[in-house]
Amino acid sequence: MSIDDLDSRLLVTMRDNPRIGLTELARLLGVARGTVQARVEKLTGRGVIADFGPTIAPEEIGYPILAFVSLQIAQGRLAEAVEALKPVPEIIEVYGTSGQADLLCRVVARSTPDLQEIIARVLTSPAVQRTDTTIALSVQIPYRIEPLLRAAPEI
Numbered sequence: 594m595s596i597d598d599l600d601s602r603l604l605v606t607m608r609d610n611p612r613i614g615l616t617e618l619a620r621l622l623g624v625a626r627g628t629v630q631a632r633v634e635k636l637t638g639r640g641v642i643a644d645f646g647p648t649i650a651p652e653e654i655g656y657p658i659l660a661f662v663s664l665q666i667a668q669g670r671l672a673e674a675v676e677a678l679k680p681v682p683e684i685i686e687v688y689g690t691s692g693q694a695d696l697l698c699r700v701v702a703r704s705t706p707d708l709q710e711i712i713a714r715v716l717t718s719p720a721v722q723r724t725d726t727t728i729a730l731s732v733q734i735p736y737r738i739e740p741l742l743r744a745a746p747e748i
Contacts, residue, residue: 599632602622603632603636604641605743606618655703657703658702658705659700660728660729661697662725663697663726663727664695664721664723664724665722667719670719673720674718674721675696677720684698684700684715700712712726
């Protein structure tokens with residue numbers, strides 16, 4: 594399902610001003626506060642707005658290493674592998690993938706030796722057959738959603 598122009602402008606304004614209140618948001622968009630509140634509730638209910646929490650920079654809380662770890666999983670043991678990953682706090686995202694790897698993990702670490710320990714911990718699961726790790730050296734394009742919002746087709 595797509596979004597209309599007002600929803601797109603609302604979302605871009607919220608991303609540009611993450612601490613903005615509904616009244617100020619309504620003023621900037623030139624619509625009634627009730628309209629903004631109804632739109633925000635609708636977008637939240639549809640799952641378009643996933644959360645209102647702050648974005649945390651792991652490097653600023655002691656985790657300067659970012660790595661992407663691909664996992665090959667033993668046949669039929671995907672759920673077991675996912676359960677084994679859940680207790681590892683340094684694994685901040687896991688995606689099921691197609692291709693040679695079955696899972697792609699976004700992992701943060703305090704150092705490269707710490708990353709090695711995290712990977713060793715992952716490999717203790719009999720469901721995980723092999724890992725392949727790529728360490729990120731720099732961010733070339735940070736997470737962004739605004740261009741997509743501006744390009745999203747209307748309903």
